Amino acid sequence: MKKHIPNIITLLNLLSGLIACIYAFDDNIQMAFFWVCIGIFFDYWDGFVARILNVKSEMGLQLDSLADMVTSGVVPGLVVYKMLANIQENQEIYNLTPETYYMGVVPYLGFIITLGAAHRLAKFNIDTRQTDSFIGLPTPGNALFILSLPMIINTTSSEFLINTISNPYVLVVISLLSAYIMNAELPLFSLKIKPNNLGAFKLQLVFIILSIVLLIALKYIAIPLIILLYIFLSIGKNLSTSKA
Template sequence: MKQVPNIITLCNLFCGALAIICVLHAPEFRAEFNGNEYTITSPEPVYWASALVVLAAIFDFFDGMTARLLKVQSPMGKELDSLADVVTFGVVPGMMLYRLLRSAYFRQPDVFDVSMVNLAPALLVPCFAAYRLAKFNLDTRQSENFIGVPTPAVGLLVASFPLILLFNPYNLAQWLQNVWVLYGTIAALCYLMVAEIPMLSLKIKDKSLKNNWPRLLLVVLTLISIPVLNFATVPFVFICYVVLSLVVPPKV
């Protein structure tokens, strides 16, 4: 029974690896520009990868819960969980943002002059995610709440972007096709992951309303916003989570 939580964690990693394949598996077509032919990767969003990140987040939630219920928590399980998270909630979002940047530059007239330097900032997300996870494993202050935004929250936020592009609630897709908005998002996410800012954990330790009202408020806001905002609910709830943590900082 002690391997059950590890198996669930590996399911998280499997979903992350499969999501990477989905991001990479994009059709290519030939285009002619100034008499030269170029091979261009289709800039269409990676919808299946988004679904796999959500599924991985479910596995990530249940592996820790299962370990506590079976009383089989172990240092190996903690390390394995971080290794899985850095792939699913670090590498995959980085690759999604890379694709989004390519798509944004693809809309510009000088698309053929875009170099790797323009797209490389997207890869800062997995770097900062890895640093945040390594720090989490060593930081004894983060037993109940977090310091810095947890990587699953970042992964779910970025995974919502392709779906927002697809369904375009409130015409938000245009913002995700702006390179400067994407650069700003990358910078903000990298900072929030490693910032010394106490962040709420969604774990409910007791039934006290006084101790849990910020978590309950977040749940209520999520349920109310889903029918109104559609997939834009994810960035809305992410912003609410950060603001709520700043206004009502949890004890660490």
Template sequence: MSEKRVRSPIIRARRSGRTGRQRQRARAAVPSFFTLMNLLAGFFSIIQTSNGNLEAAAWLVVLGAFFDLFDGIMARLAGVSSEFGVELDSLSDVVSFGVAPSFLLYEFGLNQLGPMWGALLASLPALFGAVRLAKFNTLASSGEKSSEFIGLPIPAQAGTVVVFILTFYDAQWFNVLARPQISVLITLVLVLSALMVSPVRFPALPQPSPSNLREYRGRFLLFGLALVLGIVFQEVGLLISALVYLAIGLGKTLGWVYRVATQDPDAEAVPVEAEP
């Protein structure tokens, strides 16, 4: 009897430890599920593009963006964060926001440049997006976090591409004018690819909380306005929102460069990147 009394607390402690680890693994599996759904949406987008369904392919990238948003939310709610989750998220983002939009751009119009030059140009968002994610993973593990991204986030690049395609997919005047269409697409690809690996600072939307809502009120208002524009004006509203976001990042960085050039002591150093 005495031996059972001594052993039973030890057994209960071991069982409790196993239960705690199982719960931890279960909580960690939830955000990973959303991450894999993001990857799956990107894969289906590539399939739809290969079948000629460009509009469906573009909306699947948008669906992947929602899954990408929710995996971060679920990770914060569950209080779990791991190197495995970070790497899985980056791999999924390369497919959904790099390869899928690149293939979309090729089939939407860059194939008119020929199989070699068109494919090379279309590959830039995927290539620069992979570099951007590798750079983020390196910087995120060192230094203090800030409220801004360094370089255009790859989901923002993909979002700009797909809303552009959705806006002009049925615009007959845009499809008829082959030369202007190619010029616009080339400019879009080059600008977005360069911005992903540039030092241009773009505002990040912090996790909603009473303090963040007060401190970053303007950002939350702009985010709400972008949602309203998307609901009311659909693709055109989302395209306007994407262009405004790009303009904000470029404007802030140009202002910072001007202050540094004029030796303004209030001009701060470029911060380490925020979490996506």
């Protein structure tokens, strides 16, 4: 029976992603964000439980990626699609017309994120280098980055942030960069910390502390900053390692 426990947790991740999709279709981004966070929570614990129970399996690995494909692949692509499709009042500002925009392909460019996530997850399953660290931004981190954007729009009073994030050109560029960074040959440090050897995880501890401070101070605005901090700290670690 215990071998099925991690897979049940993984399926709860998938269920969370499906619920998030429904809320995204209804333009309830706050609830979509909430359910993606729940899904990512399950995504973290399924692997942890599998290791604790010593029941890691090939099926669990594949099922995990299939669940992530929905929660961290389909949902962020759908959210950007909805953001692009809902831009109506700013058509004239961006020189857009219904013929060139809504009847065109622009909103569907948000699904570039989904395609990038699918490629990353497939590559992850066959890449033996990503056992203790990551190469390219993991899909859950990318999903949090993307879903934080509409949350920032809904909660900030900064006209600059609202106008910047609402700009369709910016959203398309973010979608392209998102797909790229998930699949880039960029080593990123793992966030797994072993309590019996905290000294070897100073970078992870610093990152976690800074992330908590940013979240308390900036709330949703902190999320994209945390993802960028993660990337830049990893680049710094890679450069220092190569020089050593």
